[in-house]
Amino acid sequence: MSGVLVDTSVWIAYFRGDEQERVAVDALAYLISGDEAVVNDVILTELVPFMSIRGEHDCINALTALHSPKLDIDWNGLRALQEACLRAGINKVGIPDLIIVQQAIALDMPIFSLDRHFPLISGCTDLQLWPPAARTKRKAKTIKGENK
DSSP: OOSEEEOHHHHHHHHHTOGGGHHHHHHHHHHHHTTOEEOOHHHHHHHHHHHHHTTOHHHHHHHHTSBOOOOOOOHHHHHHHHHHHHHTTOOOOOHHHHHHHHHHHHHTOOEEOOOTHHHHHHTTSSOOBSSGGGOOOOOOBOTTSOBO
């Protein structure tokens, strides 16, 4: 499967037209124009209720029209992922973000996010980031037991 899983933080910057995040906004526009922006039910659930309250139905329709792979949560794997993060000193990562990471790894799909913990997580797992230069190397064991 091709595409880039676009996290909530990037969508918020995009819909706000956030000038401080102009590079991210332009990058997302590039992904959208190339039909490569992907969402999932976690990301939609974080965005759609607020948009609905604000009457932003065109934005909701655009988001829900994007490719959205079905979530297949492996709860044992999710616990192992959380443990790998904790062992690497990466704390306070919510379950929704861990589900997003798990899906991205399972689909071999990079994540595009403005959140600081995703680059940290990529240093101790097989998570890929978009753009690729966003990856942070950390000396930590991966959930597969390899050092990166």
